[in-house]
Amino acid sequence: xxxxxxxxxxxxxxxxxxxxxxxxxxxxxxxxxxxxxxxxxxxxxxxxxxxxxxxxxxxxxxxxxxxxxxxxxxxxxxxxxxxxxxxxxxxxxxxxxxxxxxxxxxxxxxxxxxxxxxxxxxxxxxxxxxxxxxxxxxxxxxxxxxxxxxxxxxxxxxxxxxxxxxxxxxxxxxxxxxxxxxxxxxxxxxxxxxxxxxxxxxxxxxxxxxxxxxxxxxxxxxxxxxxxxxxxxxxxxxxxxxxxxxxxxxxxxxxxxxxxxxxxxxxxxxxxxx
Amino acid sequence: xxxxxxxxxxxxxxxxxxxxxxxxxxxxxxxxxxxxxxxxxxxxxxxxxxxxxxxxxxxxxxxxxxxxxxxxxxxxxxxxxxxxxxxxxxxxxxxxxxxxxxxxxxxxxxxxxxxxxxxxxxxxxxxxxxxxxxxxxxxxxxxxxxxxxxxxxxxxxxxxxxxxxxxxxxxxxxxxxxxxxxxxxxxxxxxxxxxxxxxxxxxxxxxxxxxxxxxxxxxxxxxxxxxxxxxxxxxxxxxxxxxxxxxxxxxxxxxxxxxxxxxxxxxxxxxxxxx
Numbered sequence: 001x002x003x004x005x006x007x008x009x010x011x012x013x014x015x016x017x018x019x020x021x022x023x024x025x026x027x028x029x030x031x032x033x034x035x036x037x038x039x040x041x042x043x044x045x046x047x048x049x050x051x052x053x054x055x056x057x058x059x060x061x062x063x064x065x066x067x068x069x070x071x072x073x074x075x076x077x078x079x080x081x082x083x084x085x086x087x088x089x090x091x092x093x094x095x096x097x098x099x100x101x102x103x104x105x106x107x108x109x110x111x112x113x114x115x116x117x118x119x120x121x122x123x124x125x126x127x128x129x130x131x132x133x134x135x136x137x138x139x140x141x142x143x144x145x146x147x148x149x150x151x152x153x154x155x156x157x158x159x160x161x162x163x164x165x166x167x168x169x170x171x172x173x174x175x176x177x178x179x180x181x182x183x184x185x186x187x188x189x190x191x192x193x194x195x196x197x198x199x200x201x202x203x204x205x206x207x208x209x210x211x212x213x214x215x216x217x218x219x220x221x222x223x224x225x226x227x228x229x230x231x232x233x234x235x236x237x238x239x240x241x242x243x244x245x246x247x248x249x250x251x252x253x254x255x256x257x258x259x260x261x262x263x264x265x266x267x268x269x270x271x272x273x274x
Numbered sequence: 275x276x277x278x279x280x281x282x283x284x285x286x287x288x289x290x291x292x293x294x295x296x297x298x299x300x301x302x303x304x305x306x307x308x309x310x311x312x313x314x315x316x317x318x319x320x321x322x323x324x325x326x327x328x329x330x331x332x333x334x335x336x337x338x339x340x341x342x343x344x345x346x347x348x349x350x351x352x353x354x355x356x357x358x359x360x361x362x363x364x365x366x367x368x369x370x371x372x373x374x375x376x377x378x379x380x381x382x383x384x385x386x387x388x389x390x391x392x393x394x395x396x397x398x399x400x401x402x403x404x405x406x407x408x409x410x411x412x413x414x415x416x417x418x419x420x421x422x423x424x425x426x427x428x429x430x431x432x433x434x435x436x437x438x439x440x441x442x443x444x445x446x447x448x449x450x451x452x453x454x455x456x457x458x459x460x461x462x463x464x465x466x467x468x469x470x471x472x473x474x475x476x477x478x479x480x481x482x483x484x485x486x487x488x489x490x491x492x493x494x495x496x497x498x499x500x501x502x503x504x505x506x507x508x509x510x511x512x513x514x515x516x517x518x519x520x521x522x523x524x525x526x527x528x529x530x531x532x533x534x535x536x537x538x539x540x541x542x543x544x545x546x547x548x549x
Contacts, residue, residue, distance in 0.1 A: 014543075169282045
């Protein structure tokens with residue numbers, strides 16, 4: 001194996017794609033579909049997003065469900081961290097593309113946004129295995145052993161800033177309207193939520209709801225994370241536009257004393273030979 | 275009347291948010307007649323103008339993150355490290371991202387962010403630095419050779435691609451990364467070389483027979499550990515260190531025609547659909 005470069009030699013100057021591509025003069029192909037004949041005008045944009053992220057073309061209603069989640073996570077409120085990055089880009093007159101991309105990157109966070117869906121799906125799929133093996137929702141929560149300040153910290157339950165989550169109410173409406181059944185992951189998620197409500201005055205959040213729903217649809221955590229990778233874009237765009245169309249550098253201006261300095265007091269720079 | 279579901283009852287938490295952001299590293303003193311204009315800036319207490327007169331860029335970079343000025347030995351170490359890894363080179367994926375942006379006429383303002391974003395990856399890139407520092411911090415008090423032998427026994431070389439036996443250590447194109455090895459060798463005799471770098475050298479040497487050794491990220495992680503930087507700062511520091519080369523390669527392409535870089539022919543573009 002040492003200094004055997006066959007693997008790279010075989011790939012030099014070549015691209016091997018499992019996805020598709022443009023054969024010039026023949027067409028654009030995507031997972032076996034002709035993009036211009038089979039997909040454009042025939043399926044929704046979100047179906048193609050999911051096809052590209054997972055290799056599977058979902059039924060239209062599932063893509064519509066995901067599109068509704070995209071709306072749920074795209075608020076035009078620049079107090080939200082990712083949106084504020086968009087607003088600051090607008091205030092600096094950065095480009096829309098740069099500002100939205102920066103905001104989307106901010107959503108790759110341990111605390112909110114896109115990345116927590118990975119832990120959310122890992123939790124609920126593991127929880128269902130435990131439940132099927134006889135554990136109660138209370139047991140499952142206790143086994144997570146992530147209690148901080150008396151409250152268990154489980155991805156998908158409770159959220160920053162507020163208790164409750166209005167997005168679940170909206171998505172429950174969408175789920176029902178699109179004719180989706182409540183599956184075993186979602187049923188358990190509601191039972192876990194009930195423990196959170198009765199013991200800790202907390203509820204499920206959109207991550208927990210989405211994680212249970214996607215697990216019921218047989219999507220893995222990585223697939224779901226990938227198909228949600230541009231979530232938040234439209235809210236960030238709104239916050240960007242709001243500021244870009246305003247006077248530059250006028251967003252949340254800070255005076256010097258609006259930043260509290262807590263460091264070392266004034267001192268002289270020592271000479272190099274001291 | 276049905277009780278609303280818990281998620282439907284949205285109430286603001288009583289969390290107390292800071293009234294002002296705080297910082298320990300930079301102080302801006304306002305002008306007498308305009309509270310928004312900075313009249314004097316201090317870095318960890320030192321006046322910026324005095325730092326300009328008396329200190330190098332590398333010393334102030336160290337000061338920003340560590341809170342104190344480096345000793346001459348520490349400054350020399352950081353400076354040498356930054357020169358050693360100033361450019362990942364034109365074949366590195368992050369550099370190629372910069373070059374693609376340049377040749378593609380992407381706004382020059384975005385060439386560097388594009389390259390640094392690519393460099394955020396975990397495979398021998400900034401994304402492995404934090405883990406690399408934690409690995410070194412954990413293992414450096416154990417005999418390097420023992421750890422290496424144990425890890426070699428537990429790790430199978432993947433059938434395809436490189437073997438990264440530990441964050442910052444492994445193979446590069448199935449061989450030893452000679453440039454990173456040379457950079458480490460050049461740093462080791464310096465007075466500022468610390469115990470972590472020396473441990474890493476022993477670890478890399480113990481891996482050599484298996485075709486493994488230092489990777490760039492390992493050398494950087496080791497030196498940053500010895501210099502006292504925090505693991506969470508390591509990824510960004512690696513990006514700072516690599517930024518000059520990445521941007522230089524990207525902007526070099528920006529004035530060339532779009533035909534100035536290869537566009538793979540259809541016959542070399544092979545579509546193999548997943549079963």
